Amino acid sequence: MAEDYEDLTQCALSDELERELVQTQRECVFMWTNTAGEAFGVVMSYLPKDGRFWLTAAERRARISAIRRFPRASLCINSSGSSMGGGKTVTYKGTCVVHDDRATKDWFYPEFSNSLRPDNAVAATAFQTFLDSPHRVVIEFIPDYTLSFDANLMWARSPEAVK
Numbered sequence: 001m002a003e004d005y006e007d008l009t010q011c012a013l014s015d016e017l018e019r020e021l022v023q024t025q026r027e028c029v030f031m032w033t034n035t036a037g038e039a040f041g042v043v044m045s046y047l048p049k050d051g052r053f054w055l056t057a058a059e060r061r062a063r064i065s066a067i068r069r070f071p072r073a074s075l076c077i078n079s080s081g082s083s084m085g086g087g088k089t090v091t092y093k094g095t096c097v098v099h100d101d102r103a104t105k106d107w108f109y110p111e112f113s114n115s116l117r118p119d120n121a122v123a124a125t126a127f128q129t130f131l132d133s134p135h136r137v138v139i140e141f142i143p144d145y146t147l148s149f150d151a152n153l154m155w156a157r158s159p160e161a162v163k
Helices: 015-024 062-069 102-116 121-131 151-157
Strands: 027-033 039-045 047-049 052-058 072-078 088-099 136-150
Touching (some): 015 072, 015 088, 015 136, 027 062, 039 052, 052 102, 062 088, 062 136, 102 121, 102 136
Antiparallel strands (some): 027 039, 047 052, 052 136, 072 088, 088 136
C-alpha cells in the first residue's frame, strides 16, 4: 500500500501493455530541440516497425532542420481515446535519421498509408499518392530509453484514494 505518489517506479507498463499501446495508437507527440535550445513538439502519426518508429514530414518543417542539426528527440504515446482506455503512457528518447532516398519512401509510404487507413484501400492509395511529394522526408526514430506509466497500477497501490 502506497503512502504517497513520490515513487511511481512500480507503475510502469508491462512489456505486453507497452506493445499493445504502440500497436493500438497511431499518433504520438514528437519532440525535438529548436535552435534556441527549447523543447518543442507536435502530434504526428507514426508507423511502428522492427522496434523503431517511422514518421514523415515535409523537408521545410522546422523539426527536420532541427533533427538534422541535433538528432536526439523524444516521442510520447498515450492511451486516451483508444480501446485501452486512459491512464497508460510511454515516452521514448532516441536518435533520428532523416531519409530522403527512394528505397525508403517506396516501402514506407504504402505501409504507413495502409496502417492509417486499414479499412479503406482506395483512401490509403490516395493518401500514399499525396504523401509522395518531391520534398517529403521519412524520419526513422531509434529509441534507446523508455519511461512508461500505468495509472491502474497507481490506483491499485492506493485503493483508499479511489473510494
